[in-house]
Amino acid sequence: MDKLYLFKIGGKVIDNHAALQSFLKRFAALPHPKILVHGGGVIADQMAMKLNISTEMHKGRRITSEAMRDLVTMVYGGQINKSLVASLQSLGCDALGCTGADAGLIRSKRRSPEPVDFGFVGDVTEVRKDMLIKLLKLGLTPVFAPLSFDQEILNTNADGIASALAQALAADYDVHMLYCFEQAGVLLDVKDPSSLIEVLSLRYYEDLLKDGVITEGMLPKLEECFRARKRGVQHITLAEASACLSHAEGQSFRGTRIEL
Amino acid sequence: MDKLYLFKIGGKVIDNHAALQSFLKRFAALPHPKILVHGGGVIADQMAMKLNISTEMHKGRRITSEAMRDLVTMVYGGQINKSLVASLQSLGCDALGCTGADAGLIRSKRRSPEPVDFGFVGDVTEVRKDMLIKLLKLGLTPVFAPLSFDQEILNTNADGIASALAQALAADYDVHMLYCFEQAGVLLDVKDPSSLIEVLSLRYYEDLLKDGVITEGMLPKLEECFRARKRGVQHITLAEASACLSHAEGQSFRGTRIEL
Numbered sequence: 001m002d003k004l005y006l007f008k009i010g011g012k013v014i015d016n017h018a019a020l021q022s023f024l025k026r027f028a029a030l031p032h033p034k035i036l037v038h039g040g041g042v043i044a045d046q047m048a049m050k051l052n053i054s055t056e057m058h059k060g061r062r063i064t065s066e067a068m069r070d071l072v073t074m075v076y077g078g079q080i081n082k083s084l085v086a087s088l089q090s091l092g093c094d095a096l097g098c099t100g101a102d103a104g105l106i107r108s109k110r111r112s113p114e115p116v117d118f119g120f121v122g123d124v125t126e127v128r129k130d131m132l133i134k135l136l137k138l139g140l141t142p143v144f145a146p147l148s149f150d151q152e153i154l155n156t157n158a159d160g161i162a163s164a165l166a167q168a169l170a171a172d173y174d175v176h177m178l179y180c181f182e183q184a185g186v187l188l189d190v191k192d193p194s195s196l197i198e199v200l201s202l203r204y205y206e207d208l209l210k211d212g213v214i215t216e217g218m219l220p221k222l223e224e225c226f227r228a229r230k231r232g233v234q235h236i237t238l239a240e241a242s243a244c245l246s247h248a249e250g251q252s253f254r255g256t257r258i259e260l
Numbered sequence: 261m262d263k264l265y266l267f268k269i270g271g272k273v274i275d276n277h278a279a280l281q282s283f284l285k286r287f288a289a290l291p292h293p294k295i296l297v298h299g300g301g302v303i304a305d306q307m308a309m310k311l312n313i314s315t316e317m318h319k320g321r322r323i324t325s326e327a328m329r330d331l332v333t334m335v336y337g338g339q340i341n342k343s344l345v346a347s348l349q350s351l352g353c354d355a356l357g358c359t360g361a362d363a364g365l366i367r368s369k370r371r372s373p374e375p376v377d378f379g380f381v382g383d384v385t386e387v388r389k390d391m392l393i394k395l396l397k398l399g400l401t402p403v404f405a406p407l408s409f410d411q412e413i414l415n416t417n418a419d420g421i422a423s424a425l426a427q428a429l430a431a432d433y434d435v436h437m438l439y440c441f442e443q444a445g446v447l448l449d450v451k452d453p454s455s456l457i458e459v460l461s462l463r464y465y466e467d468l469l470k471d472g473v474i475t476e477g478m479l480p481k482l483e484e485c486f487r488a489r490k491r492g493v494q495h496i497t498l499a500e501a502s503a504c505l506s507h508a509e510g511q512s513f514r515g516t517r518i519e520l
Contacts, residue, residue, distance in 0.1 A: 050310070050311055051310055051311070070339065073338055073339060073342050073343070074334045074335060074338040074339040075334060075338065076338075077337075077338040077339075077341075077342045078333055078334040078335065078336070078337040078338015078339060078341070078342070079330065079333055079334040079337075079338060081337075081338070082333050082337045082338070082359055082361060082362075082407070082413055083333070083413075085359070085361045085362055086361040086409060086411075086412050086413050089361050089364050089409060090411045090412070094363060094364060095361075095362070095363075096358075096362050096363045097357075097358075097359070097361075097362050098356075098357075099342055099345070099357070101342060101345045101346040101349050101355075101357075102342075102345055102355070102356050102357050103354060103355075103356045103398075103400055104349055104354060131398065134398055135398075138363075138391065138394055138395075140363055147342070149346060149349060151346075151350045152346055152350070153342055153343075153346050
């Protein structure tokens, strides 16, 4: 099977111009079929402030109002996505910017309003694998904004999009899913970079969960990783963006590998 | 040769919710390969006002500052384009939203700063025909924002994009280029809808130019039409959006046909 590299980058990479350019240069040069999934970053919050769109929250989690959904469609699907596509094209990488609505690639279901209505937020239900593979076979590099489609555009977690894409492609490609991360990987002690866990097995993870070592922010990300691994995604790594790239380039790297 | 319908819609259709939904419903149902090119509309101006980005003008023509280019990337490439794509997908039309940067489909050259620097504006130089045809053959309906690519995204006239796409495809498809228009077509007297010119030949056009009948706003649009016609585009029509659709549906319609 052909290798396929699926990178997910978040705000920490997107918001730092130098880090982003360095990332894109190395990403563009990777010879294998590849996909980039990006998150949002502070740009959407800044734009919301400028436009006086307030961010509603519930217990630390955002609620996506209709105005906020329209804003993220504009910022994630327009500003960030097209700027990434233009940069990649100028670096010789044949990028194609997509939301889940484009070519019906990522269908979702709007999250139930019970117990909490998170608004215009979707959870991925289906990836249109046949079309995605056809686009990859044309030599294109899909670049996904964190937006899915359920008769309308819905705000969607970028980790979830990356994981769903990886799962959909695992029967056809040897998929490497790389979550680019602000830390070296999963740390036993978040304040100590040397406490990196190089291989996180499901059993070890469950022990850490019991011991309360996994912080709340890491929990959904790792749940997503184990779900993807169980559903056949061959290689899953969490590491700093430059380490993820080193891995894809076949060099040694520091990071956390997810195993069952 | 297969027929291909290429519609260009401007602000008058985009800004009117009911007119737009009616247009999209009929457009989605057209059985032939098709492409939609959209302009901007008032949404970009409204957003520019909200964000305190001033619109610079030169003799009635807009100058695209860098801030304005970023804004139109967001509004045209995100908000308008993705909302059209989502509507078409929900109507069963397999739309794919694109700027000229996506898959390198529309290359341009930034307009010379002499005699007037119009800023981040590009004129189309090349359509990547082979890739565009591959996307059409996948059954996709490309939806183009008025943005092209010259190492970065450039603001680009939607009529020019439509015309360049039509020209690029004319050797492979029997192309119908339809400029949806706020009037019934080209009128001898703009105040009199019954003065519609049903067939505008090049010779008749040149006579009208001499007589000063062609208004300044129509001039670039008609120049673009005759350029496309001379370069092989088989069928070119200017008409109201609903008449353009009737034409594509094989019904009778009122409009102006461009002939050499």
